[in-house]
Amino acid sequence: HTQYAAEPEFLQVLDEFVESVAPVFEEHPEFVEKNLLQILAIPERIISFRVPWTDDEGNFRVNTGYRVQFSSALGPYKGGLRFHPTVNQSILKFLGFEQIFKNSLTGQPIGGGKGGSDFDPKGKSDNEIMRFAQSFMTELQKFIGPDLDVPAGDIGVGGREIGFLFGQYKKIRGFENGVLTGKPLSYGGSLARTEATGYGAVYFINEMLKTKGEDIAGKRAIISGAGNVAIYAAEKLQQLGATAISVSDSTGYIIDETGIDVALLKDVKEVRRERLTAYAEAKETATYYEGSVWDHDIQADLAIPAATQNEVKLPQAEQLIKNGVKFISEGANMPLDAPATEKLLAADVYIGPAKAANAGGVAVSALEMAQNSQRQSWSFEEVDGMLQDIMKDIYNNAETAAREYGKEGNLIAGANIAGFKKVADAMVSQGLV
Numbered sequence: 001h002t003q004y005a006a007e008p009e010f011l012q013v014l015d016e017f018v019e020s021v022a023p024v025f026e027e028h029p030e031f032v033e034k035n036l037l038q039i040l041a042i043p044e045r046i047i048s049f050r051v052p053w054t055d056d057e058g059n060f061r062v063n064t065g066y067r068v069q070f071s072s073a074l075g076p077y078k079g080g081l082r083f084h085p086t087v088n089q090s091i092l093k094f095l096g097f098e099q100i101f102k103n104s105l106t107g108q109p110i111g112g113g114k115g116g117s118d119f120d121p122k123g124k125s126d127n128e129i130m131r132f133a134q135s136f137m138t139e140l141q142k143f144i145g146p147d148l149d150v151p152a153g154d155i156g157v158g159g160r161e162i163g164f165l166f167g168q169y170k171k172i173r174g175f176e177n178g179v180l181t182g183k184p185l186s187y188g189g190s191l192a193r194t195e196a197t198g199y200g201a202v203y204f205i206n207e208m209l210k211t212k213g214e215d216i217a218g219k220r221a222i223i224s225g226a227g228n229v230a231i232y233a234a235e236k237l238q239q240l241g242a243t244a245i246s247v248s249d250s251t252g253y254i255i256d257e258t259g260i261d262v263a264l265l266k267d268v269k270e271v272r273r274e275r276l277t278a279y280a281e282a283k284e285t286a287t288y289y290e291g292s293v294w295d296h297d298i299q300a301d302l303a304i305p306a307a308t309q310n311e312v313k314l315p316q317a318e319q320l321i322k323n324g325v326k327f328i329s330e331g332a333n334m335p336l337d338a339p340a341t342e343k344l345l346a347a348d349v350y351i352g353p354a355k356a357a358n359a360g361g362v363a364v365s366a367l368e369m370a371q372n373s374q375r376q377s378w379s380f381e382e383v384d385g386m387l388q389d390i391m392k393d394i395y396n397n398a399e400t401a402a403r404e405y406g407k408e409g410n411l412i413a414g415a416n417i418a419g420f421k422k423v424a425d426a427m428v429s430q431g432l433v
């Protein structure tokens with residue numbers, strides 16, 4: 001604890017992880033003997049660099065860029081890039097650590113990593129984003145490659161940013177489209193990648209519902225966030241006959257009892273790049289509130305937090321219980337803090353943890369890598385079908401592992417155990433420990 005005192009988010013994720021994988025260590029004394037946990041807790045490599053750029057007024061600006069190459073036990077480092085003012089080493093280490101086990105759960109040959117910058121894309125022009133992305137990639141390109149490290153998007157990094165990053169990589173290293181995923185379709189992007197994380201989080205909650213003998217049709221869902229994950233979670237929920245009654249951003253949220261109008265939401269967020277107040281102005285049944293959607297008093301069955309880490313703390317967990325929510329699929333990474341998780345588990349709320357529930361994005365990213373290697377592109381239906389199978393497998397593996405290790409119904413423990421065992425075996429086999 002003292003070692004990681006300056007990295008609270010990383011410590012938070014490490015604590016949760018250590019507690020749930022303890023039974024695996026009891027079963028495998030060789031993991032203890034080989035000091036596996038201590039080794040795994042240190043990234044293979046952390047790269048941190050200067051990103052100078054100029055704004056539209058000609059001012060010289062600078063941000064810090066990072067890439068945390070956490071584990072290559074199962075394959076090339078794989079994980080997103082986040083552009084957000086809160087980005088620091090602790091946050092990227094927490095995300096990179098989670099990514100190792102998430103990627104393992106997908107069953108695909110990918111290691112874990114994460115990166116980004118404390119650059120704030122909000123209010124920046126396209127040209128400013130482009131100049132920043134070019135400067136960021138000028139440095140990052142030295143450390144990545146299709147068989148080495150394959151970044152993707154995350155908060156603040158979508159198709160536009162991936163395009164600028166790829167263009168700069170290509171200028172320096174040549175056309176290797178397998179170096180980034182989440183690319184636009186015309187140069188190697190995969191159909192269904194944009195939808196994959198949100199759709200996957202809904203496929204996952206659907207499996208959770210089925211286990212409890214419930215039907216997703218007719219259910220009401222609270223969603224937070226209004227970005228990539230939230231939009232496509234809302235879309236899939238509505239396709240399956242459920243109602244997404246909210247979305248949110250960092251200043252406020254929308255409640256729309258008739259169900260979020262996904263076409264309007266896409267127009268506001270993806271095309272016009274405006275705030276959610278523009279959604280409320282365009283739709284009569286929608287009301288905009290300031291504050292957090294998790295404090296809102298409203299009946300619902302499901303919750304999909306899809307904004308950011310620690311958005312649900314104890315008071316918000318209590319509100320969720322009061323609202324009648326019984327199922328949570330974590331679209332965001334670590335959206336529930338530890339006390340909130342404990343409270344919800346004690347109230348018998350069934351929780352789909354991030355590393356399982358939001359693994360659909362990285363799973364389809366790995367399918368994008370496969371298509372790039374083959375120089376082929378698969379149809380939407382093909383990729384979506386694979387995504388559904390992968391989410392089902394992840395659910396079954398997490399559920400089974402929880403049961404086998406005496407933690408029945410605790411998918412948090414199950415996902416950690418199932419993800420960890422493969423990584424641990426690979427490390428031991430490769431003589432890494």
Ligand code: NDP
Nearest residue numbers: 154155156197225226227228229249250307308332333361
């Ligand atoms: P986007 O940038 O597309 O959207 C993020 C959304 O969350 C925005 O509506 C944003 O509001 C809101 N948000 C961000 N930070 C905060 C904050 N500190 N407080 C309140 N709201 C906030 O990101 P994604 O949808 O891609 O990512 C959302 C979550 O899902 C993240 O935790 C990410 O790690 C996780 N994830 C994403 C994957 C993907 O494929 N994209 C894959 C797996 C996980 P505002 O516009 O006001 O900032």
